[in-house]
Amino acid sequence: MATGGVNADLAKERERATFDSEQLTNFLYRGPEKVRRKRYLQNLAIQDPVFKKAPLWAFLNREQQYATALKKHLHAYRRIQELGITEPVEKFYYREAAAPHENSPIGLHESMFIPTIEKQATEEQKRKWLPLCHSLKMIGTYAQTELGHGTFIRGLETTATYDPVAKEFILSTPKLTAMKYWPGNLGKTTNHCLVMAQLITKGKNHGIHMFMLQTRDMETHQPLPGIELGDIGPKFGFFDNDNGYMILKDVRIPRENMFMRYYKVLEDGTYVTPPGDRLNYLSMVLLRSAITSMIGQHLSQACIIAIRYSAVRRQTEISPGGEEAQVLDYQTQQYKLFPALATSYAMLMAGRFMYDFYLKTTAQIEKGDLGTMPQLHALSAGLKAFSTWECTAAIEVCRMSCGGHGYSHASGIPKIYVDATPGCTYEGENTVMMLQVARFLMKMYTNLQKGQELPSFVQYMTKSLDTKSCMKEEVAPKCLVMAYEHRASRLIKAAADAIQAMVMSGSSPQEAWNKNTVPLTWAALAFCHMFVVKNFFEMVEDAKMDGQTKAAFMALCKLYAVNGVITHLGEFIQDGYLNNQQVQYIQKSLLDLLAEIRPNAVALVDAFDYPDAILQSCLGRYDGQVYQALYDFAKSSPLNEKEVLDSFFDYVKPVQQELEAMNQPMARL
């Protein structure tokens, strides 16, 4: 294994690919110009000495990880302004390379605090706050989640009671469960936060509203009177972040600190409500839409690592006495990794759709047309939940496909997993999201029964459930998509019928709903799955790329669809929609697709275009020199700084003496 050069197996993989990975890269990032710009920005960060000389997060304790992440992200924040980078996606490229796998302690200041002020604050509030935000005099976060309440926002217990005499709001967390708990960067980093609280004025509760609260002195950074706050302690991941807790004891803030662009409380305490309040949760919808792309990127990194390593790793002779085979040549390994790879592409495409759909819908909303809001809401919730579940599970498959080395932080995959898995919970717990999708689908089904017009992307619900599949030996995309549509329709109808039957037999609608939430989530999952499959096929077909690239891309797309049928086979065939023969065609096509994708596997992950400096993986290195990298990683373990640890003298030696005495009799045996 000549150190320096590219591992021979990996080099061969790249030669034998049937397409040019650069073509796919250009498609993924929407054009060669954007790819050039991405690489330019990433290299700017990678070459910056401040980022370069920082130690790897894995070798630091928690306070060091926090401090390093803070230092890097502050430097990135300043450099981004100096460089005049304004596009969100370009900021992302720069930051991702500046502090790879390090979560920003000022991240919510940029992604939530400032944007919310821009959207929800009055002009006067903006003039006052935004300049201080940009200079980081104000560093803020978003304080919603409480010890006792998360996704169910209406249940929040923090109160903001208006005092018309002092013209102030009194913020309070009246009981233990009301304390704010989890808000990112609330513990140590920020000096302001947006508090979500029950607004009470003139003795009436007007529900959840948002207030600007200063938590720490802007000079000394000490907490202000009446406020107890701190870090919530170590977590599965996000070690470098200070998710916080906060107890408020009758903290008074001026009336002007309520966000009053839409809702108002007048000086005398009169509550004034505006029209069009649905706009409020668009920012949440945007966040959910972004998660689908983000989680697809997390998985794509895990796939790069696992597939490059599987091309380098050799294990067991495929035929006795022969040389050991590349692990990637094993069908079982392909069956783990290629569906994961297909899933990451599928979710990147779904994320692209969501982003474009979000822009389209918000544009319409600006014109006052709220027509597509329900679809946008249902899709953003459903795809967020579906993509995070699918991708986090697939990341673990990638990790375990690397054998023992996958378990080491040298692989980089454990960090990817702990960064990705919270996506199943934050911005709306996945099961709750799926039930919101189910609500939407039940509504569509009722509209259908009433003979009303359905939105285009649930049109398939109008098709008869009696028709059988058109699947032939040559498994066709059209037949695959129709199978997903049939499965979704059938499960939607099954859930709806079960609910209606219960209502007929005297249950209340709520009761009937609650007794069928499992079938309802089955229906919602089938709907989301269908949507992702259909969107993937459409985007591949529309993609502008040469024939070989499109063929390689299409194979992945087909694998995603075929594998989904095999994984959820029962739901596709319970009513005989596919017969045994057709199922066998699909099973054969699964194995054939694994073999078809095999020669392109490495090129398909190269196309994600992640530099080693971002991957930070000994196994995922572009040059495949994994063993030297693992050795170097081990040598830099902090435990190796001393040849003999103090604990040997402190603990082992004394016990040895005592035991020697105790064990004399045994020694004489």
Next chain:
Amino acid sequence: MATGGVNADLAKERERATFDSEQLTNFLYRGPEKVRRKRYLQNLAIQDPVFKKAPLWAFLNREQQYATALKKHLHAYRRIQELGITEPVEKFYYREAAAPHENSPIGLHESMFIPTIEKQATEEQKRKWLPLCHSLKMIGTYAQTELGHGTFIRGLETTATYDPVAKEFILSTPKLTAMKYWPGNLGKTTNHCLVMAQLITKGKNHGIHMFMLQTRDMETHQPLPGIELGDIGPKFGFFDNDNGYMILKDVRIPRENMFMRYYKVLEDGTYVTPPGDRLNYLSMVLLRSAITSMIGQHLSQACIIAIRYSAVRRQTEISPGGEEAQVLDYQTQQYKLFPALATSYAMLMAGRFMYDFYLKTTAQIEKGDLGTMPQLHALSAGLKAFSTWECTAAIEVCRMSCGGHGYSHASGIPKIYVDATPGCTYEGENTVMMLQVARFLMKMYTNLQKGQELPSFVQYMTKSLDTKSCMKEEVAPKCLVMAYEHRASRLIKAAADAIQAMVMSGSSPQEAWNKNTVPLTWAALAFCHMFVVKNFFEMVEDAKMDGQTKAAFMALCKLYAVNGVITHLGEFIQDGYLNNQQVQYIQKSLLDLLAEIRPNAVALVDAFDYPDAILQSCLGRYDGQVYQALYDFAKSSPLNEKEVLDSFFDYVKPVQQELEAMNQPMARL
């Protein structure tokens, strides 16, 4: 929420249970006498001040975690000798309570090093080594895995070359990939290890043999000449363990350091091989058998935490305006947690079977009867893989069912997961294990075709595949078991037929095998699944316990079987074995069982009998005072020791000044 007392919801749960959890506890631990003894030993450890005053692992950095685990386990090692505890299971109870969730840096010394010496060493070697082992003068581990080779042991590259002149072996790791990598406690703790190496004498390689190597000076603990070793660095988990790497540069050891109970190298270098060498891998079989119980225990702890918390946590009104419901009342939550709970019991029962079967088989082997070795080997491999896959996935389901709090180390579940998931890889990578099961099954199938007698537990393969299911509206255990048998038989036949067809059409047997490893793993999984279901039903039926307890236990068992059918439905119905109506019976029974189990959920986890001191979970506390515990956990976070961290002055302040200047223009906007 009155601090101190038991949470009202949790108290009510225990009142409304239909059975006495103590009954089930007695069954799980094989009798009330054993339960009393378990609790006695656990309390001895829990009350010991040395263990009591140690800080929680989560608040320590890695070197501190290692030192604390070492200190605790050394103290436990000595106390166990002082107390005269000799039964392995009793040692386990004591240790589990002494250092909960802390992996012992001398664990392999006790579980692998000493037992291997006892089994594989000559009498003379035992006399020399065992006393030193017991007094911890020698602290050892098992050095097998290399940088380039894991499960494929024949591929190990470390060599032991005999020099007849010096009468010594020369140990060497001739290339980068040959370095030992991963052996537990090899890095810093141990001063000896059992080296697995290719034995070369008289120019001939005789394959892998075992050698005793001293790695560090027994007084100074410094590494010996020619040996480079250290810690491999931070991992997903096992922070408190020093998995190590080791490079050997022509290290000479006396001939007497080869383990010669069975194989010998005479002074002149002549290699002597004994009969009955199959005995060698029995210790591996024992380890694999133990993993099934261990992983079931890991999952049971996650279930205690998630189910108790779900009884305490209230979220969203089930009907508008009403009080918020216990999360455990949501069908979707039950669908996550009850199958997980059923799985943990299923695996504990499978583990119990494996242990008893191991004892029975080894007893026969002592009498020279190797007849059941193949079954023992196939089952230990298959159940190890099946149980670790099922349980680790279920642990994550439990974690995510706790919402955001599950992600905090305060919940305890992330630690359970990272401790459990290596079970999918160590002692034989799961996919490799499954393919060994498949090999066994293909052999059985061939024997069947040849009309030979089959072992009892694959007898069902003789049944016709044309018969349909006996499933009625009242879903009967008998019909469930037969469904699992049918599915397994069908998938075994399908894989065998596919292979035979390829061989017929000219492929080599290896080629045909390698092109069908995916269907082969499907068959192996179905076989293991069937075995676990059948064993679960048999053990529940045979269990000596009162009627209510057995009824509650049986409901779990049925849920395990029913849920498995739903999850893998396609494999059960692809050939029409179950018709649509029968599937609907099973789906209905799934939802009915969730409702049936609901009132007993808390009692069913109480039965696992884990004291809070072992669970170390804020969410899993017996008294349900979860919110006070989360608040206390947060307050003890090391990041809160200082109100303002140095990084504020080091990094934030300077950047604020620079930005203020830069942002003046913006401020004027």
